[in-house]
Amino acid sequence: MARAKAGAVGLRAMALDPMRNFKHERLTIEEWDGAQVVVRALSAGDWVEYRRRASLAVAEARQDAGLPAQNSAPEDVEDAPIEPRVEVQSSPLYAFVLVRALLDESNTRVFTDDDVPVVAEAFSPVHDRLVGKVFELSGVAAGATAEDPVDAAGNG
Template identity: 70%
Template sequence: MARAKAAGAQSLRSMALDPVRNFKHEALDVPEWDAAKVVVMALSAGDWAEYRRRAAAAVAAARAAVGLTEIPEEEEGEAPAARLVDIDSSPLYAFVLVRTLLDESHARIFEDADVETVAKAFSPVHDRLVGKAFELSGVEAGAGAQDPVEAAGND
């Protein structure tokens, strides 16, 4: 009886600690990758916090590069769009892909050190997978939705 109870507790522990079981996820076919099957998972709270930190740092660096203060100062009568700067979002979206793209066995495909490499190869295919990760994370994506970079602090 004790063994059965211990085995049941171990199984419950495994289920409680399984990130794929505990986060929204979706299996997808990627036709451009010879119909490879992948799993895209929602961002964890830690991933989302790191994404926001990276987005804020990218915005601050872009503002500094064009001679603006790192934190936008509101001026009376100024439209919010006048305070925005363009940033290369590929490294941010590559970070999301690295953290959320899994193979069929639910193992991560990329390591954190791969973000720069993924950013250099970023394409519409990658963008589609990142869009799915944001959707699963409860972040609206697509036309008319607020850009997640802006949501992270580019205002």
């Protein structure tokens, strides 16, 4: 009987272990003196927050372009005027992804959500490469030929 309980406890721990339940990859970052980091796929909660932030970024970009915050034309109307594309500041969105998915060698988050503005300000090709890996692990294509994740979130 003790063996069954120990198995249940082990199963519970495995079921609740985010590193066991999310794709992740250990990487060496040469630009950071060979530091070892772990990046993991985004959780459902991360995606919900990403979508919320993307929606706010699109609304802000639309307002900055003198457009209403939301596209008022129904998508299925063939005669609807084509609205101009707006430029969305992607660094804060990608910084959010990195903040949520970058872990140290002991699988502890490096940043908190409060660090998003600081990470966005420091965003570089190294950060971009890590975010690309997070998207890859999350099942989203990344790169020059891939659909923009902001558009993929349904907010473009």
